Amino acid sequence: MSPSPGLVQSRGLEALLRDLGSNLVRGGPELPAAARFPTGLAEIDHALGGGFPRGRVSEVVGPSCCGRTSLAFALLARVTALGELAVVVDPADGFDAASAAQAGVDLERVLWVRPPGIGEALRSVEHVLQASGFPLVLLDLAVEPSASLRIPTSAWPRLRKATAAAAAAFVLLTRQRLAGSFADLALELEAAAPRFESGPDWLAGLDGRVRLVRSRSGPAHADVGVRWQTGGKHAA
Amino acid sequence: MPMSAYAGKPVESTQREAMSASPAAALQRIACLLVPALPLAAELRAHPELLGRPLAIAAGPGPRAEIVAVSPEAARAGVRPLTSVVHGRATCGALVVRVLSPALDRAARDALLDAALATSPRAEHAPPGSGAYGAEAAVFVDARGVAALFRSEAGFAAALAERARRLGLPARVAVASSRSVAQIAARQLAYEGAAAGDVRVIAPDEESRFLAPLPLDLLSPDDDQAEALSRLGLRRIEDLLRLSERALVTRLGPRIRSLLALARGQDRAPPPPVPPAQRLEEATDLEAPLERLEPLGFVLRGLLDRLAERLACRGLAFGDLELELRLEGGGLDARRVGIAAPTLDLRVVLRLALLALEAAPPTAAIEAVTVATRGCAIRGDQLDFFRPAGPTPAVLARTLAELAALVGPSRVGAPAVADDHHPGATRVEPFRAPSPGTQAPPALAAGPTLAVRALRPPLPARVRVTGGRPAWLESALANGRIERSAGPWRTSGRWWSPEERFAFDHYDVATDDGWVVRLRLDLLTQRWEIDGVYD
Numbered sequence: 001m002s003p004s005p006g007l008v009q010s011r012g013l014e015a016l017l018r019d020l021g022s023n024l025v026r027g028g029p030e031l032p033a034a035a036r037f038p039t040g041l042a043e044i045d046h047a048l049g050g051g052f053p054r055g056r057v058s059e060v061v062g063p064s065c066c067g068r069t070s071l072a073f074a075l076l077a078r079v080t081a082l083g084e085l086a087v088v089v090d091p092a093d094g095f096d097a098a099s100a101a102q103a104g105v106d107l108e109r110v111l112w113v114r115p116p117g118i119g120e121a122l123r124s125v126e127h128v129l130q131a132s133g134f135p136l137v138l139l140d141l142a143v144e145p146s147a148s149l150r151i152p153t154s155a156w157p158r159l160r161k162a163t164a165a166a167a168a169a170f171v172l173l174t175r176q177r178l179a180g181s182f183a184d185l186a187l188e189l190e191a192a193a194p195r196f197e198s199g200p201d202w203l204a205g206l207d208g209r210v211r212l213v214r215s216r217s218g219p220a221h222a223d224v225g226v227r228w229q230t231g232g233k234h235a236a
Numbered sequence: 237m238p239m240s241a242y243a244g245k246p247v248e249s250t251q252r253e254a255m256s257a258s259p260a261a262a263l264q265r266i267a268c269l270l271v272p273a274l275p276l277a278a279e280l281r282a283h284p285e286l287l288g289r290p291l292a293i294a295a296g297p298g299p300r301a302e303i304v305a306v307s308p309e310a311a312r313a314g315v316r317p318l319t320s321v322v323h324g325r326a327t328c329g330a331l332v333v334r335v336l337s338p339a340l341d342r343a344a345r346d347a348l349l350d351a352a353l354a355t356s357p358r359a360e361h362a363p364p365g366s367g368a369y370g371a372e373a374a375v376f377v378d379a380r381g382v383a384a385l386f387r388s389e390a391g392f393a394a395a396l397a398e399r400a401r402r403l404g405l406p407a408r409v410a411v412a413s414s415r416s417v418a419q420i421a422a423r424q425l426a427y428e429g430a431a432a433g434d435v436r437v438i439a440p441d442e443e444s445r446f447l448a449p450l451p452l453d454l455l456s457p458d459d460d461q462a463e464a465l466s467r468l469g470l471r472r473i474e475d476l477l478r479l480s481e482r483a484l485v486t487r488l489g490p491r492i493r494s495l496l497a498l499a500r501g502q503d504r505a506p507p508p509p510v511p512p513a514q515r516l517e518e519a520t521d522l523e524a525p526l527e528r529l530e531p532l533g534f535v536l537r538g539l540l541d542r543l544a545e546r547l548a549c550r551g552l553a554f555g556d557l558e559l560e561l562r563l564e565g566g567g568l569d570a571r572r573v574g575i576a577a578p579t580l581d582l583r584v585v586l587r588l589a590l591l592a593l594e595a596a597p598p599t600a601a602i603e604a605v606t607v608a609t610r611g612c613a614i615r616g617d618q619l620d621f622f623r624p625a626g627p628t629p630a631v632l633a634r635t636l637a638e639l640a641a642l643v644g645p646s647r648v649g650a651p652a653v654a655d656d657h658h659p660g661a662t663r664v665e666p667f668r669a670p671s672p673g674t675q676a677p678p679a680l681a682a683g684p685t686l687a688v689r690a691l692r693p694p695l696p697a698r699v700r701v702t703g704g705r706p707a708w709l710e711s712a713l714a715n716g717r718i719e720r721s722a723g724p725w726r727t728s729g730r731w732w733s734p735e736e737r738f739a740f741d742h743y744d745v746a747t748d749d750g751w752v753v754r755l756r757l758d759l760l761t762q763r764w765e766i767d768g769v770y771d
Contacts, residue, residue, distance in 0.1 A: 041684055064713075065752045069771040070687040077680050085626045085669055088651075094689040096768065097651040097662060103687060104680035107651050111667050113639055114647040124639055131635040133627025142689075142771070194720060194746040194770075201722040203744040205686050206752065206770060228686035230770075 037082075037136060037169050039074040041226065044210055048185070049218025051075075052169045054135060056217065057160050057179050059172045062189030067208040068142055068173045069094075070228045071189070073103035075171065079136045080106035086136040087111045087128045091121040092143045122155050125170070129162040135169060142173045149178065156182035186214035192228065205229040264507065265379040265389065267411045268362070268418035269352055269396050271344070272426040274373040275336050276305040278344035281404035282520055282538070283334075291332045294321050304336060305371055339519035339606065344405060345373045346516065347546050351399040351407070352377040353511070354549035355392065360508040362419060369456050374422065376415050378507045393435035403545050406432030413440045414503030417447065420454045427454075443501045448474035455498045464488050473499045515558075517608040518543045525564045525601035529593050532602060536589055537582070539607045544582050552611025553578035554585050559592070562604035569598045577629025578612035584630045591641040626669045636667060657729040658738055659756065659767055660694065686770055688754065694765035697755065706743055706755060711766055714751035721745040724757070744770070 038051035045051050052058050052075060060068050077100075079086050086109060088095055093114050101107055111134065115121040121139060128134045141149060160182045163170040172179060177186060192208030205228045212222040271277045275293040280286055290310035294301040299322040306315045306324075313328035324331050345361065352359035358378035365372045379392060386392035393409040400407035408430060410421030421436050438446050450473050452465055464487075470476050476484075476499050484492045497504075518539040526532050540554075547553060557573040573592045579585065589607075627635065639648045646664065654661035691713075700708035706718050723743035730736040739759040746752045754768035 040680060063750070064769060065750060065771055067684075067686075067771065069689050070685060073687045074684065081680055092689075093692045095651055096688045096690040097653050099688040099690075100651065101653050103685040107653070108665075108668075108670050110651060111636075112649060112651045112664065113643060115643040116647075120643050123642055127635055127638050127642070131627050131631050133631065191750050192752075194752045196720045196722060196746070201720070203722050203746075203752070203770070226684050228684045230686045 035167075037075060037079050039071060040078045041071075041074055043224045044071070044226065047210070047212050047219065047222030047224050048187075049215070051078075052136075052171055053184060053217050054169045055164045055167045056184035057156075057163055057170045057172065057182055058185040058187070059174060059177055059179055059183045059214075060187045060189065061174050061177050063175060063191050064142075065194075065206065066189035066191050067206060067210070067226060067228050068189055069099075069140075070103070070206075071187075071210070071226075072138055072140070072171065072173055073100050073105055075136070076100065076110065076138065077104035077106075079169075080109040083109075084135050085109050085111065085133060086138065087113060087125075087134045089113045089115065089121050089124050089128075089137065089139045091115050091118060092140060094140065094142075118149055118151060122151065122159070125159060126162055129159070129166040129168055129170070132166050132168075135167065137163075137168055137170045138173065139170070140173045141178070142175055149174075151178060156180070183214065184216040185212075185218075187211065188213050195227075203230050264413050264503065265382075265411060266413070266415050266418045266503070266508070267352075267356075267377040267379040267389075267393055267396060267409055268374055268415065268422040269348060269377060269400060269407050269409050270362075270372060270374040270419065270422035270426065271348060271400070271405050271407050272372050272423070273305040274341055274344055274371055276307060276371075277373075277405050278337070278340040279334050280307075281344055281347070281542070282337075282340050284404065286332060286334075289332050290315065290328050290330055291334065292321070292324050293336050294333050295336055297335050299325075301335070303333075335521075337519075337521050339521065339604070341373075343518045343542070346514075347403045347542070348373055348375045348400060348405055348407065349511065350516070350546040350549040351375075351403050351405065352396065354399045355386075355395050356382065357510050358508040359511060362415070366456060366458065367462075368453065369423070372423070372426075374419055376418065376508050379411050380507070389437045390435060393437060394433075397433040397435055399549060401433060403549070404542070408432065408434055408436075410436040410438065412438040412443060412501070414443075414501050415505060416455075416498040416503055417443050417501040420447065420450065420498075423454050424450060447499060447501060448472070448477070452476060452499075455495055457495055461488065461492065461495060513611065515608050515610050516543055516546050517606060518546075519604065519606040521604045522602065525603050527601045529590065529597060532593070532605070533586070533590055535605055536607065537586055539605060540582055540585055540589070543607060543609060544580055544585075547609070547611050548580060550611055551613070553580045553614045555610045555612035557585065557589055558606075558608040559589060560606040560608075561598050561602045562606075563598055563600040564603055565600055567600055569602075571596075575609075575633060577633060578614050579630040579633075580614070581630050584634045587634050588637045591637040595641045595645070632667075632669060657727055659727055659740060659742070660690075660692070662690070662692070688768040689771045691767055691769065694756070694767040697764040697766050699755065699757075699764040706745055706764075709745065709747055709753075709755070713766060713769070714747045714749060714753055716747040716749040716751075718745045719748050721755075723755075726759075728759075 035054045036051035038045045062068050076086050113124045115124050125139055128137055156179050188211045190209040192206035194206055195204045197204045208226050210224045290313050291307040292303045292310050292315055293305040295304050301321050303317050303319055303324050315324040315328050321333050352375045356377045360376055362374035362376055382392040386395055389411045393411050397407055397409045408422045408425040410418045412418040421438055425434050425436055554575050556575050559571050561569040573589050649664035650667045652663040652665045654663040695711055695713055697711035699706045706721055709718055721743050724741035726741050728739035740756045743755045745755050752770040753766045756765050756767055
C-alpha cells in the first residue's frame with residue numbers, strides 16, 4: 001500500500017527543513033541597513049537586524065519602569081544626530097527635555113506635539129506622516145496609570161499605509177500591544193530591576209530585558225539584556 | 237490678436253521710418269493699458285460667473301441709485317448708464333445689479349499695474365479720468381527698448397493685453413511717444429468698439445496725423461472748456477490746432493495751453509518710475525453675511541487666486557497674510573497669518589488661512605473680506621549634500637498650522653531645556669527645522685541612558701517616613717513599601733518672590749510593586765508628590 005499524498009508532502013517538508021538547517025530563519029526578507037534607524041545600542045540593533053525599520057509600524061511594549069522611554073530616547077538621539085527630524089506625539093505630556101538632552105537628543109530637531117486625547121494624537125500622527133520629511137514618528141501611549149485606549153481598528157491600516165508612503169519609522173510606545181498584525185516589529189520589555197549603589201546611596205540604573213517578539217523584516221526572535229545607566233548623578 | 241496701425245501703414249515699416257527719420261523723437265515710448273469701464277471689469281473679475289449676463293453697476297444701493305456702467309449684454313437690452321436702477325430693471329427684466337465696490341475697484345486698478353509690471357519694470361497709474369472718462373483706469377508703461385524682448389512694440393502691446401486678460405481685466409493697449417497720445421489712442425480703440433485685447437501702435441511721425449481728425453472729447457476737456465470749444469464750433473483736434481495759441485489763450489484763458497499740449501502730443505513728464513514694492517490687496521463685499529467658515533473658504537480661494545496671479549506678475553510669492561473681516565454689527569476682525577516661507581502654492585496658503593480662522597473663529601457673521609500680502613521673493617535653499625533636507629518650508633508651515641489647530645498652538649513646538657532650577661520647568665520653542673549642517677548635534681550618550689518620564693502635574697502621594705527616610709508610598713501610581721531610596725537632593729529657588737519660591741527634597745525610590753519613581757517633598761507645604769518615573 002502506497003503512502004498517502006499528505007504523508008509524502010509532510011516527509012518532503014521534513015527533509016527540506018533538515019537540509020536547510022541553520023539557513024532557515026523565521027521572519028520576512030531583510031531590509032537594507034539604510035532602511036533602518038539604529039538605536040546606537042549595539043546588542044539591540046543587532047537583534048533588530050540594524051534598527052527600527054523605515055516605512056513600517058513598530059511597537060515597544062512593556063510595563064512601567066521597563067526602559068521603553070530610555071529606548072525611545074536612544075533612537076531619537078541617533079536619528080537627530082543623523083540630521084533627521086523626528087516627531088514625538090505625547091498625549092500624556094510626559095516628555096522630559098532635560099532627560100532627552102542627557103541621552104543626546106538634538107531637541108531642535110524634535111517636534112513635540114501634546115494632543116489632549118487619543119483621537120487628536122492619531123490625527124497628529126497622520127498629519128506628520130503626510131507631510132513627509134519627518135522620518136521618525138514616536139507615539140507615546142504608555143500612559144500612567146493605564147487608561148482605556150479606544151483606538152478604532154480602522155486606524156491601523158490607515159496609519160500603516162501612511163507610514164509606508166512617508167518611508168518613516170513609526171514607533172509606538174505602549175503598555176500592551178495595540179497594532180496587532182499591522183505592526184511589523186514588536187519589542188517586549190520586561191519590568192527592570194533598579195540598581196542602587198552606596199556611599200552615598202544613589203540610583204545607578206535599571207537592569208532590563210528586551211525581547212523581540214515579532215519582526216517581518218529581520219530575525220524573528222531575540223532576547224537582550226540592557227543595563228540602563230543614570231550617568232552617576234541625580235537625573236533631575 | 238487684432239492690431240491696427242494708423243493710416244493703414246504696416247506697423248513695422250512705419251516704425252522703421254520713424255526711427256530713421258527722427259531718432260530723438262523715438263527716445264520716449266509709452267504704452268497705455270486702458271480699461272474703459274473699471275467698475276464693470278472689477279465686478280466681472282471678482283464674479284466671473286456674471287460674464288455673459290446683463291449686468292449693471294449702480295453707484296449705491298436702492299432702486300433710485302444711478303447706473304454707472306453696464307455690460308454689453310445689458311446695453312443691447314437697452315440699459316444705459318446715468319439712468320436709475322429702477323429704470324434699468326424696467327428696461328431689462330433679467331438685469332443683474334451690483335453696487336459699486338471701492339475695494340474691488342482699487343484691487344482691479346492695482347492689478348492693472350501688476351499686469352504692466354509683468355512686462356516692464358517702469359509703470360505708473362494714469363491720473364483718474366474725469367467726466368465721461370471717470371470710470372476708466374489706465375496705466376502708463378515705459379515701452380523703450382521693448383522690441384528686443386517682444387520682437388516689436390505691437391508684440392509688447394499684445395503681451396501687455398494678454399497679461400491684463402489673465403488678471404481678468406479686458407484692456408486696450410496703445411503705444412505712442414507720449415502719455416497723452418497713447419491714452420487717446422487707447423480711448424479711441426475703446427470708442428471704436430474694438431474688442432478687449434486690441435492694440436494700436438502709433439509711430440512717432442504719425443502722431444499729428446493720427447490726432448488731427450479725432451474728436452476733442454478724447455482730450456477730456458473740463459466742462460467749461462468743452463462748452464467754450466463747442467460754442468466756437470470746434471469739434472475735432474485739427475480744428476483746435478488750426479487756431480493760434482495766442483488767440484485761444486486770449487479768449488479761453490491760460491488753462492487752454494494744457495489742452496493744446498495734449499492735442500499736439502507733447503509730454504514733458506519723465507518716463508514712468510519704478511514703483512516701490514507695495515502691499516497687494518484683494519477684497520470683496522459679500523452679498524449676504526457668512527456665518528460659517530466653510531463658504532468663506534470659497535471666497536478666500538477666489539481672493540487668494542487673484543492675489544497669486546498678481547504676485548506671479550511681479551515675480552513674487554505670498555509672504556505673511558493680512559486678513560481683515562468686516563463683521564455684522566460694525567466689528568472688524570483683523571489677523572495676521574504667518575507664512576513660514578514665501579510660496580505661491582495656493583492650497584498651502586488657503587489651508588493656513590482657514591486653520592487660523594478655525595483656531596479662533598470670528599465672533600459675528602462676515603460681511604466683507606480683505607486679504608493682503610507683501611510679496612516676497614522666493615528664496616532657494618542651499619541643501620547639504622550629505623544631510624537630509626526635511627520637509628519643504630511650505631509643507632512644514634502647513635503641517636505646524638494643522639497641528640496647532642488640532643491640539644492648540646501652545647502644545648506644538650520644539651522642546652527645550654528650561655534655564656531654571658525649578659524641577660517642573662519646561663519650555664517649548666517654535667519649531668524651526670534647522671538648516672542642514674548649520675550646527676553640530678549634541679554628543680551622544682556613551683551607553684544606554686536611563687530616561688525619566690515627567691508627570692505633569694506632579695502626582696500627590698502619601699509617604700510614611702521612618703528614621704528620616706521615606707519608607708511607605710501611597711499614590712494613584714505606585715503603592716507599597718519603599719525597598720530602596722536615594723536622596724534627598726535639595727532644590728530651591730526664587731526665594732525673592734513669595735508666590736514663586738520653591739524648595740524641594742528629591743528622592744529616587746524603588747517600591748516593592750515594581751516602580752522606580754522620583755519622589756519629592758515640598759518643603760514649603762510639606763506635601764509629597766511624584767514628579768517623574770524612571771522608564
